[in-house]
Amino acid sequence: MNGGTAIFEQLRATLGVHGVFVRGSLSFNEGEGPLLTDGTPARGVVLLGNIGGSIWPAFSAWRDMPDNGISMNPLDDWSKAIIRPVAAMLEATVYFPSDPPWQPFQRWAMQAERLQASPLGILIHPEYGLWHGYRGALGFAEDLREAQTIASSPHPCASCVEKPCLAACPVGAVTTAGFDVQGCRSHLRTQKGQAGCMTGGCLSRNACPVGAGYRYPSEQLAFHMAALQL
Numbered sequence: 001m002n003g004g005t006a007i008f009e010q011l012r013a014t015l016g017v018h019g020v021f022v023r024g025s026l027s028f029n030e031g032e033g034p035l036l037t038d039g040t041p042a043r044g045v046v047l048l049g050n051i052g053g054s055i056w057p058a059f060s061a062w063r064d065m066p067d068n069g070i071s072m073n074p075l076d077d078w079s080k081a082i083i084r085p086v087a088a089m090l091e092a093t094v095y096f097p098s099d100p101p102w103q104p105f106q107r108w109a110m111q112a113e114r115l116q117a118s119p120l121g122i123l124i125h126p127e128y129g130l131w132h133g134y135r136g137a138l139g140f141a142e143d144l145r146e147a148q149t150i151a152s153s154p155h156p157c158a159s160c161v162e163k164p165c166l167a168a169c170p171v172g173a174v175t176t177a178g179f180d181v182q183g184c185r186s187h188l189r190t191q192k193g194q195a196g197c198m199t200g201g202c203l204s205r206n207a208c209p210v211g212a213g214y215r216y217p218s219e220q221l222a223f224h225m226a227a228l229q230l
């Protein structure tokens, strides 16, 4: 077993129980990777994230525990609490999607899993659809890309003629020209927004037919909408 294989096995064994999965890896040419804690650029990065509602049972159980030091961003706190120890054990540099300066998680994911952007801006996975996200990434001095062949699949949105995601937004905040964050947030504050999107999740995201079986549980949908409204 080489070092890379052991690292992937360790990550799967430690984080899988929390519903956090290895979401691909990528290698960088010398000098092009994100900086490691010693100031040198990484040669390898491993992406970690959720698939469907995989993190919800572990996260919500942790959130309900007393004395967990919870802040305004409990999901980010939880991600740090579970990923930091394994990063330390593997002597990796850890990056979190929520921490400035923002690392280009979406660009990394496009390379690692060959994902492409949906009209919502978020990346669409051929199997999980819009129901996935990133909880962290680990940087290493060595290129440890897992031997894997990721089939290049057609963009799931290319064959979707009706594009129900574009029609579903009640205020037209989702367009091919971009996402109108202010328009979305203004609507979320209205009575209609509170009863609709805030309760049942983003109507555009819900309208996507790809990966519908991976849709987040309703409590998680409402949780993400509350975070978006902040």
Ligand code: B12
Residues within 6 Å of the ligand: 096, 097, 098, 102, 103, 104, 105, 106, 107, 108, 117, 118, 119, 120, 121, 122, 123, 124, 130, 132, 133, 134, 135, 179, 181, 202, 224, 225, 227, 228
């Ligand atoms: C700022 C931010 C926001 C802001 C602004 C978003 C906006 N649309 O303007 C706010 C708070 C509003 C927001 C909301 C949401 N976000 Co957000 N957000 C981020 C954050 C922290 C930084 C994004 C950024 O600017 N990166 C800097 C650039 C340089 O990075 P980049 O990867 O190179 O950027 C590429 C992509 O942005 C991509 N891209 C983005 N939009 C589009 C659109 C098209 C058409 C194309 C071709 C490419 C493209 O092109 C860029 C260049 O390669 C990222 C986390 C991160 N660190 O990436 C999450 C992130 C992008 N968000 C995410 C999510 C899930 C959401 C929400 C659905 C969450 C929710 N609560 O409902 C909403 C939906 C927003 C929407 N429809 O766009 C996920 C996306 C996962 C995925 N499947 O792609 C991320 C990666 C966070 C995570 N933990 O997984 N978000």
